[in-house]
Amino acid sequence: MISLAGYHGTEDHGRPPRSSEAVYLKLKQAILDNHYPPGAQILESQIASEFEASRTPVRESFVRLQQEGLLEIVPRHGVRISALSPGDMREIYEVLMSLEPTAVELLVARRPDRVELSGLVRACDDMEKALAGPQPDLVAWAMADERFHMSLARLCGNKRLAAMILTVWDQAHRARMFTLSLRPLPLQSTAEHRAVVDAILAGDGERARDLYFAHRKRGGHELTTIIERHGIQRL
Amino acid sequence: MISLAGYHGTEDHGRPPRSSEAVYLKLKQAILDNHYPPGAQILESQIASEFEASRTPVRESFVRLQQEGLLEIVPRHGVRISALSPGDMREIYEVLMSLEPTAVELLVARRPDRVELSGLVRACDDMEKALAGPQPDLVAWAMADERFHMSLARLCGNKRLAAMILTVWDQAHRARMFTLSLRPLPLQSTAEHRAVVDAILAGDGERARDLYFAHRKRGGHELTTIIERHGIQRL
DNA sequence: GTCGGCATTAGCGCATACGTTAATGGACGC
């Protein structure tokens, strides 16, 4: 997880570390890392003792994570970690197909300098590196891919847009990790990222947006196909 | 405010009414109704006594409303009701220009029947009616406009997309109400809504999307112009 | 007169206590 310090406004400013913030971050990470698998039921008191805090900060974290769609509060049964149905994946990809191309377009319109874009370029480099050797490192590739998309969201200059992208991206995180080994080597995906960066560097917003849209569409289609072929119902 | 029962998963299922839910709803309504003006500082204990609840449900509401961008928790100073800068308005309109046309396109792709679309048609009728008489009723127009956009979001079949539209729409609610009397009579806006509905009824997704995008773009431009001309810095 | 430091206290973050509800298991009746 790469956090977007800012929009949801909960990063500290040198204040005493808040237990509720720590619980929130650790719990979120644990969910994304599949430490609590989808469908799992967890009790407030269980998390409270695991994280050595009282129920109050745990409840606060639950509320926040519920709004982010990572879990659902079920009265008397604690929380249920959200599982994504194929329909949810469709929703997420529809949202990303709408927001991410817009983010690219906004980024180009801002006329960013090469320094700002260095993160994107490096993420591309890392994706290529991860697939270059005789033993492709899929996890490294996925991390670079994530870095690429997070950077792009943050660079677009629209905090709300960035936060929305991050939210659904987080929701889909586990599913992406799970399907990583089921899909063909992401060589084309990597090339598409590079093409987007090139268009951004060239200042061609329309081309960048269209490339990005195509990338997202193909990726979504690929994932949908995998989910269907494997008959996956929840992830 | 028109609530999207569902996505954020806090509607009740015949359970005992929860105080925290009541506080959340009333507080949100109060903010949208400008009962607490932007920039206002409110203390937990103040809301608690006003709403006759303890601090716990108030805190929970604060957390939720902060994530929705309606207020900001400022330690030791309670919460500050969010004020929108011109930059915020730009962000909101960029998001809506991305999401709403997508929603329209998705709606048309679902091939909705006339019954499903009746809410949209009625909202259009009401907008026209509100402007028809010798004394145009701007508030009635704004309510119908809001109903139109909320219906569209909900009809698109993508809960996440709908929730996102609702969130930013809520953020901009006060600003829209405030500028209502500063802008020209929304005759063109009303006509544009009608055109979008016609395109939806005709099943022409691409036209509907383009019309909607143009509508949103023009509306955003109009609002931006007003804000600039009046030198408004916070609303 | 102004600035700085200290005391006071407001307000919060967290822990915990309390009452309520619903889930569970056992016992009894059919």
Add this chain to the structure above:
DNA sequence: GCGTCCATTAACGTATGCGCTAATGCCGAC
């Protein structure tokens, strides 16, 4: 043997208490 009802208790939703932090105001010194 099975179903139903009641008792038990687990878990939550809310209230409240506690200790800590920082904001505020006052007083004294320069």
